[in-house]
Amino acid sequence: MSVIIILLIASISIAGLFLVAFLWGVKSGQFEDDYSPSSRILFDDKPSSSNQPNK
Amino acid sequence: MSQTALTKNKLSCYHCGESCLNDKIQSGDKIFCCEGCKMVFQILNQNELCEYYNLNDNPGINQRIQVREDKFAFLDNKQVQDQLISFRDEEQIHVTFYLPQMHCSSCLYLVENLHRLDTGVISSKVNFTRKEVDIVFLSAKTSLRKVAEILTSIGYEPYISLNDLKSKRPAIDKSMIYQIGIAGFCFGNVMLLSFPEYLGIDVTENSLRLLFRWISFVLAIPVLLYSALPFYTSSWKSLKHKFLNIDTPVALAIIITFIRSAYEVISGTGGGYFDSMTGIVFFMLAGRILQNKTYRQLSFERDYSSYFPVAVSVLKEEKEIPTILPDIKTNDTLLIHNEELIPADGILTKGKAFIDYSFVTGESIPVEKGVGEIVYAGGKQTAGNIEILVVKEVAQSYLTKLWNRDEFKKEKKNNRSFVHLLSRYFTYIVLSIATITAIYWSINDPSRIWPAITAVFIIACPCALLLANTFTNGNILQILARNRFYLRNAETIEDIAKIDHIVFDKTGTLTSTQQQDIVYTGTPLSLIQQEQIAALAAGSSHPLSKALSRHFTIDGQHSVESFREIPGKGIQGIVDGDFIKIGSETFTENKTLNNSGTFVYVTINDKTAGHFRFSNHYRNTVPDLIKRLKPQFQLSVLSGDNDSERENLKKIAGSDTKSLFYQKPENKADYIRQLQVKGEKVMMIGDGLNDAGALKQSDIGIAVTDQSNNFTPSSDAIIESGRLSSLPKFIKLCRANRNIVVASFVLSIVYNIVGLFFAVQGTLSPLIAAILMPASSISILLLTFGSSSILARRMRL
Numbered sequence: 080m081s082v083i084i085i086l087l088i089a090s091i092s093i094a095g096l097f098l099v100a101f102l103w104g105v106k107s108g109q110f111e112d113d114y115s116p117s118s119r120i121l122f123d124d125k126p127s128s129s130n131q132p133n134k
Numbered sequence: 135m136s137q138t139a140l141t142k143n144k145l146s147c148y149h150c151g152e153s154c155l156n157d158k159i160q161s162g163d164k165i166f167c168c169e170g171c172k173m174v175f176q177i178l179n180q181n182e183l184c185e186y187y188n189l190n191d192n193p194g195i196n197q198r199i200q201v202r203e204d205k206f207a208f209l210d211n212k213q214v215q216d217q218l219i220s221f222r223d224e225e226q227i228h229v230t231f232y233l234p235q236m237h238c239s240s241c242l243y244l245v246e247n248l249h250r251l252d253t254g255v256i257s258s259k260v261n262f263t264r265k266e267v268d269i270v271f272l273s274a275k276t277s278l279r280k281v282a283e284i285l286t287s288i289g290y291e292p293y294i295s296l297n298d299l300k301s302k303r304p305a306i307d308k309s310m311i312y313q314i315g316i317a318g319f320c321f322g323n324v325m326l327l328s329f330p331e332y333l334g335i336d337v338t339e340n341s342l343r344l345l346f347r348w349i350s351f352v353l354a355i356p357v358l359l360y361s362a363l364p365f366y367t368s369s370w371k372s373l374k375h376k377f378l379n380i381d382t383p384v385a386l387a388i389i390i391t392f393i394r395s396a397y398e399v400i401s402g403t404g405g406g407y408f409d410s411m412t413g414i415v416f417f418m419l420a421g422r423i424l425q426n427k428t429y430r431q432l433s434f435e436r437d438y439s440s441y442f443p444v445a446v447s448v449l450k451e452e453k454e455i456p457t458i459l460p461d462i463k464t465n466d467t468l469l470i471h472n473e474e475l476i477p478a479d480g481i482l483t484k485g486k487a488f489i490d491y492s493f494v495t496g497e498s499i500p501v502e503k504g505v506g507e508i509v510y511a512g513g514k515q516t517a518g519n520i521e522i523l524v525v526k527e528v529a530q531s532y533l534t535k536l537w538n539r540d541e542f543k544k545e546k547k548n549n550r551s552f553v554h555l556l557s558r559y560f561t562y563i564v565l566s567i568a569t570i571t572a573i574y575w576s577i578n579d580p581s582r583i584w585p586a587i588t589a590v591f592i593i594a595c596p597c598a599l600l601l602a603n604t605f606t607n608g609n610i611l612q613i614l615a616r617n618r619f620y621l622r623n624a625e626t627i628e629d630i631a632k633i634d635h636i637v638f639d640k641t642g643t644l645t646s647t648q649q650q651d652i653v654y655t656g657t658p659l660s661l662i663q664q665e666q667i668a669a670l671a672a673g674s675s676h677p678l679s680k681a682l683s684r685h686f687t688i689d690g691q692h693s694v695e696s697f698r699e700i701p702g703k704g705i706q707g708i709v710d711g712d713f714i715k716i717g718s719e720t721f722t723e724n725k726t727l728n729n730s731g732t733f734v735y736v737t738i739n740d741k742t743a744g745h746f747r748f749s750n751h752y753r754n755t756v757p758d759l760i761k762r763l764k765p766q767f768q769l770s771v772l773s774g775d776n777d778s779e780r781e782n783l784k785k786i787a788g789s790d791t792k793s794l795f796y797q798k799p800e801n802k803a804d805y806i807r808q809l810q811v812k813g814e815k816v817m818m819i820g821d822g823l824n825d826a827g828a829l830k831q832s833d834i835g836i837a838v839t840d841q842s843n844n845f846t847p848s849s850d851a852i853i854e855s856g857r858l859s860s861l862p863k864f865i866k867l868c869r870a871n872r873n874i875v876v877a878s879f880v881l882s883i884v885y886n887i888v889g890l891f892f893a894v895q896g897t898l899s900p901l902i903a904a905i906l907m908p909a910s911s912i913s914i915l916l917l918t919f920g921s922s923s924i925l926a927r928r929m930r931l
Contacts, residue, residue: 083342085170087349091323098319105311113261119246123185 170197193240208445332563387595421604480522517701593889598882645793654745
């Protein structure tokens with residue numbers, strides 16, 4: 080009996096965490112632009128010198 | 135010379151990929167089509183940003199048309215700044231620019247590395263879907279104008295229109311997403327907590343059962359108070375207008391279900407219907423979100439101010455003063471630079487005007503105007519600077535006045551959907567069933583009145599109808615959008631289903647703005663000569679030159695020397711040693727032919743060769759489109775041009791199609807109003823600003839565009855020109871919408887009758903409700919989604 084109550088609390092709080100994560104994601108605009116982040120991750124911070132075109 | 139450039143047959147610009155006349159413009163081993171492209175490359179090279187070219191081939195934007203140096207001088211104006219800047223403190227300024235040129239990941243890379251070009255920029259973050267960049271910069275180190283100029287120097291000129299001055303864009307409303315998130319969370323948990331009760335929990339564990347009920351109760355509160363808000367507000371709004379819409383019975387059912395369930399839990403008599411209530415709210419919100427999905431890159435609300443610039447140069451005592459448009463007064467002298475839009479009606483006082491009215495009429499070939507002639511707002515000057523004397527203020531100009539006409543401001547009636555009508559009958563029936571039940575039980579067993587009545591309301595909520603409607607609409611909108619036909623909202627589907635008369639604009643809609651039919655008369659040209667002409671024409675961005683260079687295919691390599699373009703007159707150059715001139719009759723020293731139409735003359739080595747006649751090119755799909763629309767709809771064609779095309783049009787559209795020529799914008803709108811007075815439902819299909827009035831007047835205005843992110847006048851729908859041929863299919867799909875909704879409604883009524891059978895007896899157990907609710911919702915989902923998708927597939931959409 081008491082174990083069910085513990086399980087209940089655990090399950091609802093985990094679900095609650097996911098809800099909070101979802102709301103935070105919407106609020107921070109993660110669903111607004113699905114193109115830029117995927118390309119941005121591919122950019123090097125500084126292009127190495129081998130990438131430089133010859134002058 | 136570059137290896138890569140020679141292996142290809144044609145020389146293409148390293149920056150923008152367009153074909154180059156010759157290999158004169160070089161930097162290192164790279165070839166460019168113009169100085170502008172080369173300059174951008176050099177800026178990037180100096181700042182080690184050449185990664186730009188590695189991410190995509192030829193990612194640049196053609197820079198042949200140079201932006202004039204002090205174009206952004208108006209950004210020093212405090213008033214303009216205040217409107218554009220979203221945030222400022224002592225150090226930083228935040229601003230958002232719209233960059234329509236952005237098209238690939240290279241653009242993203244470059245614009246986000248703005249801080250390497252200007253140390254004053256702290257950060258620049260791109261929102262690619264909206265083609266916007268949020269820039270944060272230090273006001274001490276740089277200025278708004280400098281940032282805009284740096285963006286322009288690398289080929290991303292910010293688009294700042296008069297519309298930006300008027301109001302700040304509203305932020306996207308995310309509240310419904312929050313609401314569905316919370317509803318989903320509560321629904322899932324309540325459902326899990328309800329299972330023990332349905333499966334018959336051990337009576338000895340009564341305290342556990344009570345706990346589950348109370349947790350469900352608590353979880354249902356946010357659904358009632360927050361998630362279901364859209365239904366309350368919508369029904370309240372409709373009640374205020376003395377109109378019963380579908381949300382009223384839905385809201386009522388949600389509240390009654392909650393009160394009844396709360397009563398059961400508190401009194402300890404039962405578990406309530408929290409799972410059904412939260413579930414239905416969740417599903418209904420999902421339908422709403424699907425139906426209201428907007429296409430962020432499109433705008434259906436544009437008026438003239440989205441096309442007009444923020445400021446122009448006013449000449450005062452020989453000085454150019456950048457002035458914002460609302461401050462322009464009559465009798466001001468405006469200096470219109472090359473490639474600038476004329477913002478107000480005026481008289482040409484200096485210079486020669488070649489005005490491109492393609493924004494207005496869809497006709498891309500510039501019109502010549504001399505000193506003393508009136509030029510109308512909305513045209514773009516294409517040949518050098520001109521001065522005009524303003525005769526009417528911006529808001530009073532011919533085009534803008536048309537826009538401000540009162541009859542266009544009428545709001546389209548909302549909530550006229552047949553769904554609301556259907557739900558109203560439904561509500562009346564439910565109310566009478568509830569009354570009969572109440573009377574019956576008050577005679578036989580008064581204690582069962584309240585359980586029976588509340589059960590009737592719970593089960594008879596027209597949520598099934600709402601679900602059927604929103605999901606069908608949502609799916610159809612999505613199918614249409616996949617086919618590049620974008621509707622403003624779900625109501626448009628029903629409006630399209632009702633139309634019986636289709637009115638086309640000719641120029642730019644039935645005809646293509648990109649292509650012209652070209653007929654050559656004169657001394658026959660050899661293949662080499664044809665290629666030489668095309669090679670020469672490729673050097674100019676004039677629409678006629680472009681059409682000419684497309685007309686002939688270039689196979690070989692041609693070197694163009696001493697190329698010159700005289701704006702408004704023509705182009706000349708030495709191609710493979712032959713001196714070729716293409717242009718107007720005076721430029722090429724030809725005799726004037728007394729023919730109407732557009733002509734381009736050619737001389738080769740000072741000898742007249744002949745002339746090309748340009749005429750409108752009907753889109754290839756147009757004859758077929760008209761053939762298929764004709765049996766079902768009345769058709770009309772309106773044209774602002776002269777009637778030289780009358781015979782041609784008759785061949786394509788048939789003699790029973792009404793075609794009117796010399797139509798001014800207001801004539802077009804009036805023609806549609808006349809049809810409407812006769813009781814017809816009119817669909818107007820147009821493209822330019824001159825159709826804007828007609829588009830607004832019509833029951834359904836469809837704007838045709840060559841690219842969906844181009845500017846279109848305000849309309850109910852936007853269609854990509856290539857998909858115009860599918861229009862009959864689109865209309866068919868919209869008509870099917872109603873049948874699908876009604877069919878799913880009938881199905882849901884079956885469920886309702888089963889539920890009512892228990893409800894009137896006062897024996898509706900939570901278990902039956904819990905089976906009926908998801909079963910009906912899911913079967914409706916499947917039916918609506920399935921049938922609309924199958925239909926679309928059968929139509930090959």
